[in-house]
Amino acid sequence: MTLRSKFTGAVSGIALSCVAVAAQAETLFWSTQAKPVEEAQAMREQVLSGFADGVDYQPNDGGPWITRLNAELQAGSGSIGVLGALHGDYSAMDPATLVDLSDLGAMSSSDTFNNLAKLGTDQMQYIPWMQASYIMAANKEALQYLPEGADIDALSYDQLIAWAANVQEATGEAKFGFPAGPDGLKHRFFQGYLYPSYTNGVVRTFASDEAVVAWEKFAELWSHTNPASTNFSFMQEQLLSGDAWIVFDHTSRLAGAFNERPDDFVAFPAPAGPSGRGFMPVLAGVAIPSTAPDMDAAKALVSYMLKPETQIATLRATSFFPVVDVELPDDLPPSVQAAGAAVAKMSGAADANPGLLPAGLGDKGGDFNRVFVDTFERIILGGQDIRMVLDDQKGTLAGIMEETGAPCWAPDAPSDGACPVE
Amino acid sequence: MLLNARILPYVLILPVTLFLCLFFIYPFVLVSQQAFGSSEGGWSLDNFREVVDYWKFPISLKNTLLLAAAVVPIQLALALLMATMVSKMEKGRDMVLYIWTIPLGISDLAAGIIWLAIFEQSGFLNSMLNGMGVIDKPVNFLTYQNPWIVFVAIALAEIWRATAIMLVILVAGIGLIPKEYYEAADVFGASKWKQFTRITFPMLRPSLQTALVLRVILAFEIFAVVAALGGTLFPVLMGETYAYQFDLLNSGAAAAMALIILAISIGFTLIILRILRVPKGASI
Numbered sequence: 001m002t003l004r005s006k007f008t009g010a011v012s013g014i015a016l017s018c019v020a021v022a023a024q025a026e027t028l029f030w031s032t033q034a035k036p037v038e039e040a041q042a043m044r045e046q047v048l049s050g051f052a053d054g055v056d057y058q059p060n061d062g063g064p065w066i067t068r069l070n071a072e073l074q075a076g077s078g079s080i081g082v083l084g085a086l087h088g089d090y091s092a093m094d095p096a097t098l099v100d101l102s103d104l105g106a107m108s109s110s111d112t113f114n115n116l117a118k119l120g121t122d123q124m125q126y127i128p129w130m131q132a133s134y135i136m137a138a139n140k141e142a143l144q145y146l147p148e149g150a151d152i153d154a155l156s157y158d159q160l161i162a163w164a165a166n167v168q169e170a171t172g173e174a175k176f177g178f179p180a181g182p183d184g185l186k187h188r189f190f191q192g193y194l195y196p197s198y199t200n201g202v203v204r205t206f207a208s209d210e211a212v213v214a215w216e217k218f219a220e221l222w223s224h225t226n227p228a229s230t231n232f233s234f235m236q237e238q239l240l241s242g243d244a245w246i247v248f249d250h251t252s253r254l255a256g257a258f259n260e261r262p263d264d265f266v267a268f269p270a271p272a273g274p275s276g277r278g279f280m281p282v283l284a285g286v287a288i289p290s291t292a293p294d295m296d297a298a299k300a301l302v303s304y305m306l307k308p309e310t311q312i313a314t315l316r317a318t319s320f321f322p323v324v325d326v327e328l329p330d331d332l333p334p335s336v337q338a339a340g341a342a343v344a345k346m347s348g349a350a351d352a353n354p355g356l357l358p359a360g361l362g363d364k365g366g367d368f369n370r371v372f373v374d375t376f377e378r379i380i381l382g383g384q385d386i387r388m389v390l391d392d393q394k395g396t397l398a399g400i401m402e403e404t405g406a407p408c409w410a411p412d413a414p415s416d417g418a419c420p421v422e
Numbered sequence: 423m424l425l426n427a428r429i430l431p432y433v434l435i436l437p438v439t440l441f442l443c444l445f446f447i448y449p450f451v452l453v454s455q456q457a458f459g460s461s462e463g464g465w466s467l468d469n470f471r472e473v474v475d476y477w478k479f480p481i482s483l484k485n486t487l488l489l490a491a492a493v494v495p496i497q498l499a500l501a502l503l504m505a506t507m508v509s510k511m512e513k514g515r516d517m518v519l520y521i522w523t524i525p526l527g528i529s530d531l532a533a534g535i536i537w538l539a540i541f542e543q544s545g546f547l548n549s550m551l552n553g554m555g556v557i558d559k560p561v562n563f564l565t566y567q568n569p570w571i572v573f574v575a576i577a578l579a580e581i582w583r584a585t586a587i588m589l590v591i592l593v594a595g596i597g598l599i600p601k602e603y604y605e606a607a608d609v610f611g612a613s614k615w616k617q618f619t620r621i622t623f624p625m626l627r628p629s630l631q632t633a634l635v636l637r638v639i640l641a642f643e644i645f646a647v648v649a650a651l652g653g654t655l656f657p658v659l660m661g662e663t664y665a666y667q668f669d670l671l672n673s674g675a676a677a678a679m680a681l682i683i684l685a686i687s688i689g690f691t692l693i694i695l696r697i698l699r700v701p702k703g704a705s706i
Contacts, residue, residue, distance in 0.1 A: 063668030092671060172559065182653045227565035228543050231653045241544050366670035374477070377654065381566045 026056040027297045030069065031084030033130075033284050034318045035059040042317035050313075051304050053297050062089065069289060073097050078291035081298040083126070087283045090126050091119055092363040098125045099288040104299060106306035108323040112356075113283055120360050126285035127302055130311070130320035132251045133281050134188060135342040137235070137258075137267045142167050142175065142245040153345050155271040157197065157217055160246075164224035167245055176225040177244025181233035185250055186376060187369040192280025193248075194218055196355035197273030201412040203419045206371075206397055207390040214273070215379050215386045222380050230381070239265060250282065251343065255319040255335035262334035269346035276353030278411070279346050283357060284320060353411055360406030371397045397421050457677035469678035473666070482657040489573070489648075489658070490641035493580045497637060498630075500581070501588035506622065508589075509596045519593065526586040534650025537579040538564075541571075541651070564651060572652050579647045584640060588633040595629025596622065631698045638694065639687045659683050 034043045040059050048055040060068075065085065072078025083090075083098075090098070100123040108114050108128035119125040138152075145166035146152060150159040164176040180186045191202050198214035199205035226232075226244050235249035236256035247254070248270070257265055270279050286305050292298045304310055311322035312329065319335050321343070322328075328340070346352065361368050375393045378384045398421040408419035460466035473479060508519055525533065540546045541563045548560040563571045603621045612620065645660035659679060667676035 061668075066671065180654075182649060226543075226562070227567055228562045230566050230655050231538075231542070231564060243543050363671050366672075370665075370670065373654075378477075381655075 026054040027081035027294065027301050028079050029055050029057045029082045029084060029301065030065065030080040031057065031059045032062050032065045032086065032089055033059065033084050033320070035061070039318050043314075047310060047313045047317050050310070051301060053300070055301060059084075065089070066092075069093075072291050073289060076291065077293075078289065079293055080289055081292045081294060082301050083287045083289060084129060084284065085126075085287075087116055087285060087357050087359075088365050090117075090285060090287060091359060091361060092365050095119050095121050095123075095125050097290050099290055099292070099295070099298075100124065101127050101288065101299075101302065104303060106303045108306075109325045110323060113323055116283060116357065116359060117285055126287035127306060128323040129284045129286045129305055130314055130318065131281055131283050131323050132320045132339075133279060133343045133346070134185070134192065134248060134250050134270065135254070135267050135339060135346065136246065136248050136270055137239060137254050137265055137338075138247070139239060139242070139245040140264055140266060143266070145170055152266070152268045154349065155268070157221070157271045157273050160271045161217065161221050161224065164221060164246060168224045174224050174226050175243075175245035176221065177232055177235050177238045177247035178222070178225050178229045179232050179235055179247075179249050179253070180229045180376070181231050183233035185253070187372040188250075188280055188282075189248055190372040190376065191358065191369075192355040193270050193278045194273075196278025196353045196411045197271070197275060198278075200275035200353065201408075202355060202358075203397065203401060203408060204412045204415075204422045206421050207394040208422065210274070211390060212386050215375075215390070217273075219380055219386075251335075251339040252319045254339065255333075258335035258338045259333055262338075265338070267338040267342040269342055269349060272349075272351050275411075276351045277346065277349050278353050278355050280355050280357065281347075283323075355411055356409045358406075359409050361400070361404050362406075364400050364404050367400050368397075371400070394421050453677045453680055456674050457681045459674060469674040470682070473662070473675050473678050473682070476662075478657050478662060482659050482662050485656055486642060486644065486658045486660075489577065489580070489644060490638060492573075493577050493584075494634070494637055494641055496577075496581055497585045497588055498634065500585050501592050501633065504585070504589050505592035505596055506618065508593055519590075522589060523586040525583045526590075528583065529646070530583060530644075531646035531650060533579055533583040534647040537575060537582070537647075538650050541575050564653075564655070566655050569655065572655050576648055576651050576656060579651060580641075580644065583647065584637065587640075588637055591629050591633040591636070592626065595626045598629075599625045627698050627700050631695060631700075634694045634698070635691050638690050642683055642687050642690070659686075 029048070034040055034057075040057065043059075044055075044057050048057055062085075066089070069078075069080060069083070072080055102124045104124070104127065106127060107124065108117075110128070113128040113131070114124070117124055117126050117128050136155075142163070143152070145163060147159050147162040147166060150163065155163075164174070167175045178184075178186065178189070194214050194217075195202045195205065195211065198217070199208055199210040201208075205211055226238070228243065232238055232244070234253045234256075235244065235247040236254050236258075238244035239247055239254070239257040240260060254267070258267070270277060272278075286302050288295070288298045288302065305314070306324060308322070308324060308326040311324055311326055315321055315328075315336060316333060319333070319339065321336075321340065332340075347354070358365060358368055371393050374396075375389055378389045378393075379386050401418045401421060405418045407417065408415040412419060457469050458465050458467070460468045504522060508515055508522075511518065528536075538545070542548075543560050543562050547563070548557070551557045552560065562568075564575060565572075599622065603625070604617060607617045607621060643660050644658055645664065648656055648658050648661060660683065663676050663679035663683070666672045666679060
């Protein structure tokens, strides 16, 4: 009896220490990015395998991601070493829970990104990791219906509407596709594309007369939009199935279509409105929670992610572009080549009018997005009067801005205090 | 060691009680604290006011109730029919029962996705209609223009998925009814329908209670099937709760929604228990 219990004790002791060693050796990379199985696997095999101390890469949905992180932070100890998430995920967090990375030595070559990464403090709360944007893509069969005189690389919203109308007339089906599904990124289209293009603002101009025009134009575009769009979340699926011919989405949500049938699709810049070609850059970053078990390993991993070779490997794995200056190789996947060219044309256009990611909203980012999603659902799906809806939603928006005190971001004109809704 | 016969029952239910306290009562207290808490500390109804005032709340409440009202009676009728059929079978009874309960083993999200594969634009229903020459190009069924089709699709998926849970309870209940009642009914020449309404149905009350309570509570918690088929077109209470917790990171409002759903569930449970109550002393 005693001998056996001694033996069991010894075995469980050894087992426990093995687990402890394994847990110590690998840094847990807790990420909301590169979630699809193929991308996660590519991250592990092609990007992180080069890191000497070993990494346990675990991507997850935003909800579980923040829930576990908060649990560890509240407990005061945790196993997460490094965080990978979007700018918006970090801005919803308390800056005190993230380790100051100012003296790490590695940072993005873009000052705009580095400033965003400070989250309104004077320290680097996260290190910019990779970037992407939203672009347009089309099935090549749709190109023959482009309105006369239209340049696909310099479309206006009116031309886009005419194009979608031509396609509908010719095929008998509405083939513009819009990611209005539950997981679709529709709010970013309104915040970073429609509003900047028509009103040269997002918050100040939310309920302006120009905004009414913008929504009228969008309703016109919607009349040529596949009505099943309210179930679309990743437009690569509808491009491949043929349910949509002309689509708007995040570059990484279009990558599948370009990689599978590179010769069938084209990528092109977002259209322009009266106040320029609005577009929104997307920024992901890496950060270290204050509860990281091995701070040195975590910092080493963050630096590793910013190395030029790692950045190019990340680009191949995730279709997210580097944030540091690197020479891009020629043999990149088709999705990266197509998206890269479209983003370059968009940001390099003479009328480019970048609409930055919402900043300073703290944990109200979701509420801010909901204002735009609700406006869309009421005006476009519910058929309510545009002026009435905008005046109604304006109150909610103003409440969020006053509560968070977030100052205006581009293209809104700067404000002294909280960004006002005019 | 012998335990006092008076203490023994309490000792035996102790593990379950502890389990419930730890994993139900304790989280419930925490959720209530969140729901009735406010950002300034202290107690308030702010969270409830916020969720009830939101423009989608009446719509999602109406949708949830409407769906339960449409789905549960159909499921009840189907489950009764299937249960009586199964219990009359001589051979292959278990086989049929297993096949009928397969949908129960499928997660509700998977069930939603299966039905989405049927109804979507490039789905099975469209290919079938197209193949039969009824339509010449695929039709969009699940769109904001056809809210009724979305509703019917969700109801169908729910009926397909969750009728079996009532079925198994009712089959067990029917098995408990003594044969003597039916023999006596035969002697007096009662028709099969009369036997069903006068013997099977009343004797099934306890099982019906359980089945209905379980099913109605689950109907108010419907979420994944709606998310898969209706997307944002068909807001329901549970979907709004999820949105508060994970999209808006507003745990207080999510907790308030959860308590509202709990209150509705308790209300309906009491109603069902009252309607189908078994008179004291009357049991099988």
